Amino acid sequence: MSSSVLEKLVEIRGIETNYVDAWGKPAIVSDASKAKLLETMGYSVSDEQALQSELKDFVANNWMQPLNPVQVNRIGEPLVIALRLPIELVNDDYTLKFTLEDGSELEQAIIPADGELINVVHIDDVEFQEYIIDVKHQLPLGYHDVQLLGDDGDKIADMRQIIAPKACFKPQNIANNEKVWGLSVQLYCVRSETNWGVGDFSDLTYLIKQSGRQGAQFVGLNPIHALYPADPEACSPYGPSSRRWLNFIYIDVSKLDGYQDPSVQEIVNAPEFQSALQHVRNIDYVDYEAVVQLKLKVLKAIFEVQWQKSLSKNTKLNKVFKAFIEEGGESLAMLATYDAIQEKLANEGKASWGWPVFPSELSEFHKPGVEKFKKANNKNVKFYMFLQWQAALQLDAAQSTAVQAGMSIGIYRDLAVGVSEGSAEIWGNRDLYVTDASVGAPPDVLGPLGQNWGLPPMDPETLYQQKYQPIxxxxxxxxxxxxxxxxxxVMALLRLWWVPKGENAKAGGYVYYPVDDLLGILALESCRNENLVIGEDLGTVPDEIRIKLAENGVHSYRVFFFEQAKDGGFYSPHHYPVQSMSTLTTHDMPTLTGFWHCLDLEKGKELGLYPSDEVLQELYSSRHENKQQILNTLHGHFSIPDWMGRHVEQVAMVKELNHGMQYHMAKGSSALLSLQLEDWLEMDKPVNIPGTFKEYPNWKRKLTRNLEQIFSDPVLNSLALGLTETRKKASNND
Structure with a gap:
């Protein structure tokens, strides 16, 4: 194999050859890993002649496009366009036609050769030249279409021109340096007196109302992306079916029109239904199978009521539903059809976990067989569209409650880094995803063996050719x-660690993405939707991305336990960047109680997560030292009572230590402080243990108390009001 051909492809396809690891040491990606990564992208690495041909085709295809598929610029900066043509055409007259997002049009007459010549190449004995053309018009923010027209007015090529703001949106109070706090929660784990064994959007509304009264400015959610109605146990919020749509399980069924209909009430009031409902409410872990069965049974009955009364007729309600379907477009049709296919296959006892096991004629959304299925099962496809409609309405109502409560942010949502292999998102856009690879992480503090998350990555070149529409x-x-x-x-905007299928996570490598373009799009959507943006920048993070994120107004994510100096001491939260969200723990970490009492290390040993007893002993020793340093920090900043012991052997995780750590964070400089309800409740069991699958009930553990009990607890109410007061003082001190 000619190393020059392989290395050239490695370079142009953005595969990183070396990087700095999580411990600050240089690391090199092996030749074998680079070859495997190219293979996942579809290159014939074992056939030198074929590989040379593929390299030649890749270069030629780029030169055959007169205009780039898409270009992102920031508002106010000089605008230029690259234009590629055969040499015999570069002196001809052309027109650049700009169709702005609002429909207005601008034109500019050009002769390519009048521009700046920047590149020349020969393809099959034809010379192509690339020129830079200065655009004379100032384009506004938005998504615009640019066409290259010949002197006869015919379209030769087109591109998307995106004009983005300088940085992401910030609410006025955050821009004015106000310090705020909020609660983070996995919505499914919420208990209440009325939900059906899983937290729902009514619980979220209640949580917003109550925490808002005590001064919280936001409620943060783990991803609420669409999962798999026909496969309830595939419950990880970070391995969704579609990131554009919602998990129907969060619908409060009792709030829907039609719930009080006698046909629905007959189902709900049946003794066996009530018994199952009590079971799912009372158990300590979410029984997804049972919850989904209960909800789908009643939702289908409600849909039937609405179908008979409104949704099959020319009514106002049906017009609203149709408008929702039209706005959802192909993406909504794709998800609803996928869910209907998966349900049908599951009911027939056939393999159904994802599109790789669907019958051939149904294995891709754009196949004729899928269109045929959609027509034959129109009503059931509409049912799954109906679920998305109702979920969207209830989520929107929850955010409206936050606005009415005076919250400056309200709900903050979480965007997962990818979708699982058998997902509807991949089924609907197979060309975009590299299914022979998976996203993961190189070895780091959280995963010493590296991590493989089982999420196929987007191909950056295909994303570019699709004009960034999926992003x-x-x-x-x-x-x-x-x-x-x-x-x-958030490092995914710059690079992702790809692991070839069948390989160990350590054998992966970084593939780069067009970070400046993606950050521009993020800033544009942030400003349009008035969303503050937080980037989870933990793990192996190059300085390059941290700088870019800061410049683009993206808030860093600072976890207390990771903010440690080289001497082992913990940085004071006073020294965190203002443009950040700080927190004590995350869903991938033990709770405060679990951390302090080393319950995560005990569980890790039980599950065989550590390669040797020596490694485990090092972790125990490190934990002991860290706890002592934390205790020193808390005493040094007067964040815990003076009577509390100064030697870690004498101090358990009592309420005063728990609350003291929260107040310690509240005194800090971060604009946002996020606290987990689990730590308010002094819980010891984690939400998720990275590196496990069936070994631990990840994404199922519920809170230990109902919301109603939490917000009637005088101790917790006092904590909340104290946090609000502490954050106000922190605002005034800066």
């Missing part, structure tokens, strides 16, 4: 009914 859709849809968006693993 635009993801950002805009996840900013709906919210005041902030947290982007999980």
């Amino acid at each position: 635009i859709d993801l950002f805009s849809s996840n900013m709906k009914s919210a005041g902030a968006l947290r982007i999980d693993h």
